[in-house]
Amino acid sequence: MSDESDGDADRDDAESAPADVESVVATVRNRIDPDPDERSRLRSVADRLLERAESAATERCPDADVVQVGSTARNTWISGDRDIDIFVRFPPDLDRETLERYGLAVGHETLPEGHEEYAEHPYVKGTVEGFDVDVVPCFRLGSATEIRSAVDRTPFHTQYLQERLDDALADDVRLAKQFLKGIGAYGSDLRTRGFSGYLTELLVLEYGGFRSLLEAAADWQPPVELDPENHGRASGDADRPFDDPLVVIDPTDPERNVAAVCAAENVARLQHYARAFLADPSVDHFEPTTPDPIDAADLRAHVDRRGTTPIAIRFEAPDLVEDQLYPQLRKSLAGVTDGLDARGFDVFRAATFADETAVLLVELAVAGRPAVERHSGPPVHVRSHAEGFYESYADDPEAYGPFIAEDRYVTERPREFTTARAFVASDRLFDVGLGAHVETTLEDEYDVLVDEEVTALLPEFESELAAYFQPEP
Incomplete structure (x- = not known):
């Protein structure tokens, strides 16, 4: 083989060789510094x-x-x-x-x-x-322990980090921030519930750099407890327990967990992508991505393939900033899912999103139930309670029974709602734990969309529905 051919082969090998961490980091630094x-x-x-x-x-x-x-x-x-x-x-x-x-x-x-x-x-x-x-x-x-409002501690954070972050660590903080942005876990707002800038800076400082942070995160066993100034306020502390998946005691305020807002999903997301990046370094991990578009035909195909029943409650988004809106949406979604589960509709998965309108989307494994439901009473030998149960249903013309199953009275009575649609379209929806502003908005007006009707959400929430039906870590 000629020398020229050898050179071509070397170039081909170099182009096909997997990137290493250092070369990827150098490329990203050129973009973000x-x-x-x-x-x-x-x-x-x-x-x-x-x-x-x-x-x-x-x-x-x-x-x-x-x-x-x-x-x-x-x-x-x-x-x-x-x-x-x-x-x-x-x-x-x-x-x-x-x-x-x-x-x-x-x-x-x-x-x-x-x-x-x-x-x-x-x-x-x-x-x-x-x-x-x-x-x-x-x-x-x-x-910072004397603060009279949350903003009072911010200058202490700046002073603490200015005294400890040299240029090399500051460079690594930028890498960590961009990595967290790329994987969708950056931001302490209550919509994202991810890693704040201050938390990211403390983690890079604690572990001594970007790569060492990823190596540590890849092996985290939550709850993870870090106490940079050894205040002794870890999650097992009897005076001030923290039960969050990630605990980073604020160096300037031992009563505060800097990572308190960080959701378990985002802690796990960092772990997943830390492992993925270290195994196969790529600049792609630093670039935020959006899922492939989904249209009505795609959505219907997903629903048919899954054999589930999506049901959506759509209403005008309350006029709140996101940090007020999203906690109320999540509270409302939890109330609705609990209400559906309690009535036997078996919630499979759920999500909430908002723009001009807001949506509580619940995917059901069971969309319809029989016209009767079983209601078990006390054991017959518990005389006073058993007799009271028996007398309550003995003359009910709509109930089956009471009869005895094993050692207790049982009746089969009419079910209040045989479909999920009937429940969420009724006033009983307001018996679940809804956010205050969401409840007020729902009292004015809301739409219920079931099964293929949820395609009506696509013009406003194409990206959100694509992410729901094409989920990634």
Whole structure:
């Protein structure tokens, strides 16, 4: 074989060889690390806004100060992220009403084109040269254990990580964040219930890097308990038990589990994809994906193949922010599934999603039940209770029995609902545990869609239904 042929063979082998972790990581870094120009532009805008906010704050309260917090302050932001978070800290002896008034005034002077939004404190949000900016008031406290609102601890988080994250670890935090975004597990909002930025930073710091985090996560045995500052507040602690699948004690506040919002599904999702990536490294793990489109014919084919009965309750989505809406939707879905299960309709799987409208989707293994249901009474030898049961049904013309089965009275009485549709279309739906705003909306109007009728959901929820019927980890 010629030297030229040998070279061709070597190139073919290299192209067909599986990628290693290092080469994949290098490729991803080139995509997600902010370049010098992007860093310079962000720093310029942030410095100008910080100066403007500090001038406005100290004019009103000489003891106030201003700090930048979040990923752009900690050098853990991903290229393309446009968030600048400015916290205006006021002394703790200031009353809350004055803090909110001063905070809004400072926010509006800092962001003249901004608008007010509301979390625990009202704050001002706006856009400056393409950057999304929040100006948030908080109290300046001695430690995070003294917080008077959730935002008060954020500056402590920034300080803690700034003192511990070097450039190499910050690079690895970006990788971890992008990996979690790629697998759909990033974000502490109550829709996602995934890994927050702060939690991701703590995990990379705890394990010493991105790869070592994945190697550890691949072998996690939940509940996983991490206590970076050895506060002694693990899940078995009698004073402050945590029963979450992942427990990461906040280094700045031993009473708090940073991972409390992280759902068991997302902990398991990280484990699954950590194993998959280490076994077969690919940039695909860092890229969010959407399922293949599904149309009405596909959906009907899935339902026919599964032999189940989907039933959907569709209603106008309550006018709530997602962090309020999704807990109510999940509570309502749990109530509906419990109600269907209790009536013998055997819930197979369920999901909820929302946009302009909201949907509680329940897939049933059993869609119809007999016209009668069995009702067992007490053993005959328990005289007082047995006689009371017997007398209750002895003269009921619609009941079969009472009769004796083994040692107890039994009757077969008419079933209230023989179909799932009849139940969810009735007022008895409101006997289950619904979220308050969902219940109010359902009282006005809702649609019940059964079997192939759920194809009516496709124009609004094509992606959600595709994900439901084409599930992946």
